[in-house]
Amino acid sequence: MENKSMLQLSNEQMRNLGYGVVDLLIEHLNTLPEKSPCQQGERASMEQLFREELPKHSQDPMQVLKRVEKDVMGNIMHLDHPRFFAFVPGPGNFVSAMADALASGFNVFSGTWMEAAAPSQIELVTLDWLRSAFDMPKTAGGLFTSGGSAANLTALATARHVKLGHEMERAVAYCSDQTHSSVARAFRILGFRPEQLRTLASDADFKLDPQSLRQMIEADLNAGLQPFCVIANLGTTNTGAVDPIETLASICQEFQLWLHADGAYGGATVLSPETKELFKGADSVDSLSLDPHKWLFQPYEIGCLLVKDQSHLKQAFHILPEYLEDTAGKDEEINFCDYGPQLTRGFRALKLWMSLQVFGADAFKEAIERGIKLAESAEIMIRDLPQWEITTDAQLGVVTFRARPEGYSEKELDAHNQALVEAILEDGYAMIVSTKLRGKTVLRLCTINPRTSVDDLLQTIERLEQLSQQLAHKKLMA
Secondary structure, eight states: OOBGGGTBOOHHHHHHHHHHHHHHHHHHHHHGGGSOTTOOOOHHHHHHHHOOOOOOSOOOHHHHHHHIIIIIGGGSOOTTSTTBOSSSOOOOOHHHHHHHHHHHHTTOOOSOTTTOHHHHHHHHHHHHHHHHHTTOOTTOEEEEESSHHHHHHHHHHHHHHHHHTTOOTTEEEEEETTSOHHHHHHHHHTTOOGGGEEEEOOOTTSOOOHHHHHHHHHHHHHTTOEEEEEEEEBSOTTTOOBOOHHHHHHHHHHHTOEEEEEETTTGGGGGSHHHHGGGTTGGGOSEEEEOTTSTTOOOSSOEEEEESSTHHHHHHHOOOOGGGGGGOOOTTOOOGGGSSSOSSOOOTHHHHHHHHHHHOHHHHHHHHHHHHHHHHHHHHHHHTSTTEEEEEEEETTEEEEEEOOTTOOHHHHHHHHHHHHHHHHHHOSOBOEEEEETTEEEEEEEOOOTTOOHHHHHHHHHHHHHHHHHHHHHHHHO
């Protein structure tokens, strides 16, 4: 029997709700290609749908689920859609979604070994699979975080602790102008002034230039400052560019700087032998972040941090209050709360572990290689169009390009391509957004979804061409 004061449903209600959720997920996945990836909700309409007084009395769970299906899931963009090419898609997979349900249903606390021996061991094993993929030493270890931003923050907090202690006043760190915004946010959170993060202009290939880095480090040393960290990119969000890790590692070793590799976008593609050569030198970085909800096709939230010397994490984060003394355990027992900022943390490792168990690593490798090849196919399609140009070649599943109607000035080209973003959103067939490269507005395709077809790409590019022609015709008629 249900007992609402105990927040408990009857067995029948639980089964109906559970089966209803699973049926809804299956229907979502089966009908997704027929939907638009571009659904948006205006604030006013959302207020009208959801603004209400706090409910005092119980409601039928199935009626609440129907409301969620119609009003909540009916007003989201589908980042798992095969024609969602904007930002970085979130393909997800059903096995991992069920793993998340299990982790939530059993309400697993993954902060200490005492309370989660098996979950902690699964996290250790899954992390070690990723460590091995990068050939990092066996001293390396880490933890799963909420995402790449949290992984970067945890890495940089560790770098600060190891290299600076409490002396931050003269400290400086270095990154390129293609570095993800989470790095600048992390430095702000960690108490650094904006000028303490040196942003260097990227080279012609949108990579961090080692010569410019060396010159800046030497200039800062001569000025009495304290260089302590370099942030490199294993696949930038804008173009998929991979910084020259091996050369950067050599410079960092020479000047005794911490080298953090942000692999949140591209790092997991290391599972493909075709891509691994790009990451030569990654085995010697001090820390490396990954985002398994991207190229490892996991549901949000899961990020990952690997640190070459796992003890550095414990040095930076371990605090043992009296109420946790009983959790200290034996030396071989790992308490993940000692390796990052979270004491209370969910069982994130389960979804990645279960999906690797069910599908196998070869399936993930093939999905990665397919996503990379899709961007290369898109580049070929776009190059065949007379009034379009490729602005960066396809790399790691990203290609940037723009329409270039004849007779347009640079300013008009920027406006035209920005108008194309609005037109494709209104059209609703596919989701594409713009970015800026060297001050120019360009379009960007990200093709990591393993359920995207070549026809999805072809139809999207054909629609872009039609919309571009329509916009050019309107301008001509104006």
